Amino acid sequence: MKEVRILEIKQSVFADNDRQAQLLRQELREKKLFLLNLMSSPGSGKTTTLMRTIEALRDTLKIGVMEADIDSDVDARTISQSGVRVIQLHTGGMCHLDAEMTRQGLEGLDPAELDLVILENVGNLVCPAEFDTGATKNAMILSVPEGHDKPLKYPLMFSVCDVVLVNKIDVLPYFDFDLEKCREYVHRRNPRAKIIPICAKTGEGMKAWTDWLLQEVRGEGYGEKT
């Protein structure tokens, strides 16, 4: 299997993360590099969704991936099979990435000619929501087995996301998951959040998601390097 570069991220020295995040976002805009911050609980399907997203967009955009994990490089090795540039970020036990840590990751990835970098954040519905990474847009995945009540219990996560992917809709018949209630709870926290039901495993709904993402990338005037 292809060798994956592993970067041990250092803890940030900056106290003012919001300022660092704004700076990074501005720099990315100038470089026409779109950074998507992808968050979710452990096991909601981030890596599978990412694989499908890469498949759909790799001929249109130059894509890179940063895999953030406490430990292991299983996800980065999976993503590396898709052929895109990938780097594994080890957070040294930290439960999230902030803007400075994201910047370290980007420097390790060397994204000069890339259009889109996707950051797969640490699997966690709490801490990643509290730290602006400097990403252009935030996406999160809520999977059907987790239940439709999660927006009530992790309000900040749903508040900071531009799009919520409801994943694993193929198993809807086997779980007490009410998609309408889910929509209502998400919009109670965040009326502007776009909600897209998908099944990354079968590909269902993935076009709506990749269309949205491509439109966002193009809309920001990025994605013109290819």
Added chain:
Amino acid sequence: MKEVRILEIKQSVFADNDRQAQLLRQELREKKLFLLNLMSSPGSGKTTTLMRTIEALRDTLKIGVMEADIDSDVDARTISQSGVRVIQLHTGGMCHLDAEMTRQGLEGLDPAELDLVILENVGNLVCPAEFDTGATKNAMILSVPEGHDKPLKYPLMFSVCDVVLVNKIDVLPYFDFDLEKCREYVHRRNPRAKIIPICAKTGEGMKAWTDWLLQEVRGEGYGEKT
């Protein structure tokens, strides 16, 4: 519906959490009160497992429950239907409970005549593993839809647990979850961890779990108040 008491937990003033946790554990031993710290990802089935556990043991042990959440009281309201004493702890955005926060919760619950208190920790595989709550034993739930690779990615959580409940085994046919690989990965992190496959929804495997818990409570010489 029955009124649920909500306690807003204050941030701890103690720097040395390990010391506070040892003190609390010692006090609980003297009071013959068994404290179980139940951890997992969001949506893995902690509350349903808890409901089933209460049903099975309520005639044998006097049980109390502390529900820790960032926000909302949906879980505490569910648990209150079982008739046991329950308190909702709001962590004010904090992603975990430490020993002092657990102590605040216990004082709010008033557990004088209880045998067993179950703390449903914040849904998170990272931060709760880093803070000893002072609990007598730690349990965690890994649900089938999350995948069998989680012990590789969240090693600390699996290292600190005395028992791992593999929940939602009713949906094993619909997910790529390898129970043997899961066992191997858990034991790689923690050879002494007991692994019990369950389905809290249907009740399958729950007797093995409640037998283990009862044995632990009795074995510590607790549970003699009833």
